[in-house]
Amino acid sequence: MFTANTTLMLVATFLPLLGALVLLLVPKEQRRVFEIGSLLVMIVALLISLPFWFGYDRASDAVQWFQAWTWIPSLGVKFAVGMDGISLLLWLLTAFIGPIAIACSFKSIEERHKEYYIWMLVLQTAMLGVFITQDMFLFYLFWEVMLVPMYFLIAIWGGPQKLYAAIKLFLYTLAGSVLMLVAILAIYFLQHKTTGGYDFSIASFQAMAPVIAQQTKTYQYLMALAFFIGFAIKVPMFPFHTWLPDAHVQAPTAGSVILAAILLKMGTYGFVRFLLPILPGATKDLMPWFIGLSLIGIIYGALVAMIQKDMKKLVAYSSVSHLGLCMLGLFALNPYGIKGGMFQMINHGISTSGLFLAVGIVYERRHTRMIADFGGLSKSMPVYATIFMIMTMSSIGLPLLNGFIGEGVILMGSFQAFPWAAVVATLGIILGAAYMLWMFQRVMFGPITAVNEKMEDLSLREVLYFAPLVLAAFWIGLYPKPLMDVMDAPVRKLVNQVNPGFYEAEALAAKQAAAAKLGMRGMAAPAHHEAAPAGHEGVEGHEASEAPAHEAPTHEAPGHGGGH
Amino acid sequence: MSGFAQGLLDALLRDSRLITPQLFLMTVATLMLWPGDLFFNRNEKHKWAPITLLILAATAVLVMKTPDGEGFSRMFRMDGLTRGFELLCVLGSAGAVALSVKLLDSLKQQTVEYYALILFSLSGMLFLCGASDLISVYFSIELMAICIYVLVAYLRDRATSVEAGLKYFLLGAFSSAILVYGISLLYGAAGGVTTNLADLNQALALTPGTSNLLVYAGVLMVLVGMGFKVAAVPFHMWAPDAYEGAPTPITAFMATAPKAAALAAFLRVFGTGFHGVSSDWVQPLCYIAGASMILGNVAAVKQVSMKRLLAYSSIAHVGYMLLGILSGDPKAGAQAVWLYMLIYIVMNTGAFAVVIYLQGKGEGERIEDFRGLGKKRPVLAFAMMVFLLSLAGIPPLVGFFGKFYLFKLAIEQGYVTLTVLALLTSAVSAYYYLGVVSQMYFREPEGEAVPMGAASVFIISVASALVLVGTAFGPWLLDWAGRIFWV
Known part of the structure; x- marks a missing residue:
């Protein structure tokens, strides 16, 4: 079996695109070839992606299988890929939905098979790409590329109002993402002013959070809103949701499936990956x-x-x-x-x-x-x-x-x-x-x-x-x-x-809860009434090493209770 | 021979190596008119097109070989900026010439004058790219524009063509008058000693406070005159009509080569000459750029004619490129504009090639004539889609990289509002570009599928290959653009 590594990750991501290029050469009457061919490509990509589930080091919070190749040195753009647990899950979800979306189209797609399956494969690569990239520029590329196949999928194979729905989806998302691009560039130059270098890597953007926190409130709010609108349109959150019913209703079944299962997740992923870590202050x-x-x-x-x-x-x-x-x-x-x-x-x-x-x-x-x-x-x-x-x-x-x-x-x-x-x-x-x-x-x-x-x-x-x-x-x-x-x-x-400081605060709260319990136990015994405060302090002072042991059960218990 | 005359002759000989491409073009074009015209009879005139292309290739080589330097009493300057934009002008002209062959053949309007006029106009553009004095800016503009007036009205038995030529000529002459009046005001304000851009920059900085208004009026008038030449809003009124009425290859020509030259002059005049008084023109230029983006894109939405759509979109693209001129760092601005213009020439020539190809087939130029093209002519439709999406700046096509470079610079220079406007209006532009795409792909065609003729496919495949290859190498293109000037 394969072991998970960067090369394999790129293979799994770009295999659908490669498949699309090969299918391009097949004459368009060969309906079966497109159906079976694209299904096979999707299944192989899924199989290749499975080792990553097992190979992922769950103890580490680092970006794994990370690799970066110089791409545009003067702008600091790198072809950087890698995944952490959050992107891995969505990446696997995408690979998982791919074959299903193809398999459900065999009967419902009755015309222009060649184009359909090619667009599906291109879309798959673009979506997989979004989740593996570790560079803002590359991210933006994949993010936008996704739109074109989706536009065609809805506009050609959609329902009666397909043209309206397709252009609405396209323009809405495009308008949101160009705002995001402005915010990306603004932070990029702020970074240049601070560090003197040009760097588009996501890690460097996240590292900018403390610097951004020192900027004026207006600056932070504008940045946060630009990201927010870009992602909120994709999610879609309340006032930006109007494209969604149109797109879903008009899209062919596979289009709806992909839209619901993956495209919407791009927005939430964007929040997790960019808005929260880069602009925590403004978000709060x-x-x-x-x-x-x-x-x-x-x-x-x-x-x-x-x-x-x-x-x-x-x-x-x-x-x-x-x-x-x-x-x-x-x-x-x-x-x-x-x-x-x-x-x-x-x-x-x-x-x-x-x-x-x-x-x-x-x-x-x-x-x-x-x-x-x-x-x-x-x-x-x-x-x-x-x-x-x-x-x-x-x-x-x-x-x-x-x-x-x-x-x-x-x-x-x-x-x-x-x-x-x-x-x-x-x-x-x-x-x-x-x-x-x-x-x-x-x-x-x-x-x-x-x-x-x-x-x-x-x-x-x-x-x-x-x-x-x-x-x-x-x-x-x-x-x-x-x-x-x-x-x-x-x-x-x-x-x-x-x-x-969240975890520290939580640990402290747990400790206090444990201490309070001890204190209450002390209060319950009348003979020790006078000595209770001293005993309390003694517990904290002497048994510092034991505190986690106290904390663990009290803290975990409600978690388990609610979770199952 | 007196010493003075001897010195003058020496200087002329020394300096003329700076303008070898222009001299070459003018000589060759004159020879084409006579005796060249006698070589081919009436039915063989189309042979001038490949010859012109060869001449253009030779010109490009000469441009590359010309050494850096300044001459003609510092009226002309050869440097990285000049060379870069001169190459763009040659490229744009070559595209127009290649597009002309079929159309002129089908109209039976092949003449040697057509090609000669393009070459004369090109020599004006090459002068304009290197003009480093307000006087040389002015006469280069005139040399370039007068040839184009004639070319626009070339189809003289067509009312629209003549109307377009006349309109363009009247407004062009009017704007030239404003330009020259602005120049004279500045000459006076700077003490009446110089029109050289670099000297003017210093002189204007030293002007007494009482002549502030004079400087302001002069700068604004030059801005208006130049605004006319690049068809920026609100000085764009001539453009849609002139674009629509002109023979289509000339429309493609007007949208590319003269614009590249005018932008080069814009960069030099405002980046060098008026750099010190930038407070006078930055604000108005911001409004001009913003208005061009808004009006160009919004007006394009409603068009039914493909040529008018491309005309309005070219107004919008000029709006974007003005962002580069606003840049406080003239060198970076020039790079960004140059890269954008290069990409724009390729995309735009490609789009016009498709329009011309369809015109040649008698299918018309209205947007609804593109209906079902995806089925009728898949290759052509695919190429058109690539050009249109690239014009809209959808990644990963090459148009995105041009926009990215330009907008990045604008944000770096602090024009955030304007950049947001530019990006939002480019989202609007996606609407009308996709409108054409949807005609091609989502509407049923009227006729049957038609196989494409091999010969006419050439320029379309070249341009779409360039756009696609540019896509693959777009990122490197950005790097390269950073290095091409002033190495």
Whole structure:
């Protein structure tokens, strides 16, 4: 088997692009070649990416498999790649979704096969590239390149309003990312002024945080807002979300899957990687606004999803709500919140892709997605109904499935930081259960019409591409520890960057709690009443080495209780 | 011979090596008119196109061989900036000549004068690139522009062409008058001793406070005159009409070569001559640049004619390039503008090549005539898409690298608001460029698929290859641009 190293990482990332170039030479009548060829390329890329899961050193918070080649020396741009736990997870998610997105297109794509599969492969490389790059310039390149294939995927193979949706997606995202480019350049020159050198590496940008903190507040706010808008459009957060329903509804199934599973994660990834570590001060100052927007997104997305008549639109708005929850977790700026937010990104990638695939299946058979056109499908399509149910349950956070873990950890984190926000967010989760179950009920149960009675259940191919999603949902739901472990060290590093002193404060609080317990025990025994203060101090002084031992159980206990 | 005359002759001989390319062009162009015109009969005139291309190649070699120096009473200066922009002018002219062959053939309008006028105009541009005195700036502009007036009105039996020529000529003459009036004010304000840019810079710094208004008015008038030449808003009114009416290769020519020369003069006049009084012109130039970006991009959205769309987009691109002139560091500004112009010439010539190719097939130049091109002519449509996305500055195409270099400089120089504006308007530009792409790829074609003729594919494939190769080497291009001048 391969061992994980930089070369292999680049191979896995650029293999889809290479595949696209090879497919370019095949005559366009060879539909099968494109389908099978691109599927094979995606599967091979996925297989190549697997060793990284096992080879990742979970104890280290460093960027692993890091390598940098000189690229544009005069600007300080390097072709720098590498991954830490956070990027590794999303990178693997991308590689994982790739084959599924191809496999679900075999039937639904009925024209211009050559272009379709080539664009899919190009898109895959661009997305994988975003997660491995360690250089701002390179990051921006990949970030923008993604847009072009997505634009074509929606505009050629989309629904009736495809042109409008495609250009809206393109312009919205472009406008956001050019603002981000300005902020990147501004920080780049600030760095030049401070250190005298030119450097685009992400690490050097993160190292600028203390210098940025000394700039004027206006400067910091402008920088933070430029990054915020760039990423918030991609996520999308509340006032910037309007492109999402259009894009999702018009996109072909595979486009929706990729959009939901990966493209939206680019935004959250951007927050984790850039906004939080580079501009911690401004982020904290603007936090009430960010939290407010996240909460509005959660509630508003859920309410709007509730009234949708179109299944795909419903799932699209549910994404707005779920991503709001992710953002709430990230903005808690504590380990639970960030881990939960990251975790929920993966979950959302799995469950929402599943739901979009499920909607795509009935659309392929009936050419309608209106909830009112369906009913009683559980009778004609039992396998489909089962899988749909699993995905629905995963999406609403039923215990044993992946969604539950993510939501629980996010709520823990946000409760620690802003209790009231967590309370409001819970409302969104309840609403989420309401609209999903209501849709499930209307589609799957009730009287069945003659047309729906004739609908065929899933074919083997369809079962096969749902299977990995179902397995992943159960695996994560039952045993989330490996995913959490991967994020552990990088999240700890991030929390230290954005919230310095958090761990010290927490350790101190735990110590005080332990001491208070001892003190209370002292108070409970009347004979020692007088000596209690002295004894208290004695405990602290003498048994400093033992303090962690006291702290560990008291601190860990609530964590475990809430987590499972 | 008296000593004075002897000295003059010596100086002339010594200095003329600085202008060998110009002398070569003028001689050859004159010889082309007579006796050259007698060589080929009426049906063989198209042979002048390859000959002109050879002449242009020779000119490029001569430009590279010309030594650095200053001459003609310091009216002309050969240095890195001159050489760089001279090469751009030659490149732009070569593109226009290559595009002309087919179109003029199909219109039966091949004449030797057409090619000779391009060469004369080019010699004016080469003078303009190196002009280091307000007087030489002025006469070079006139030499360049008068030839272009004629070229715009070249299709003399077409009303639009003649109208475009007349409009361009009237407004051009008007702007020249403003320019020359501004020059005379500055000459007076600086004490009436010099029009040399470097001397003027020192003299203007020493002017007494009472003549501040005079300097201000002079600088603004020069700015207005130059603004006309590069078609920056609000002095752009002639451009869309002139671009639309002119024969399409001349449109491509006007958008590239003369603009490169005018920008070189802009860089030298404002970067060298008015450097000391920059407080007088920075603010107005900011407004001009911003207005060009906004109006150019917004007006392009509504166009139905491809040529007009490219005309408005070229106004917007000039707006971006003015950012380089605003740079407080003239050398870095020149580099950024040069790189941007180089990339723009390639992209723009390519886009015009596609328009001309379709015109040659009688398919028209309206945007809706591009409908379904992706199916009818896949290669052509792909090339057009590459050019358009590159013009929009979508990475990783080469246009992005030009923009990146320019905007990076602007932010470094502190023009953050203007750069944000530039980036947002370039997002707007993506809208209309993609509008063409969507016509090509998402609309059904009217006719059947047509195979492409091998010969006409040449320039399209060359330019799109350049854009794609530029893409691959874009990052290195940035490095290289940093080194090309003043090594």
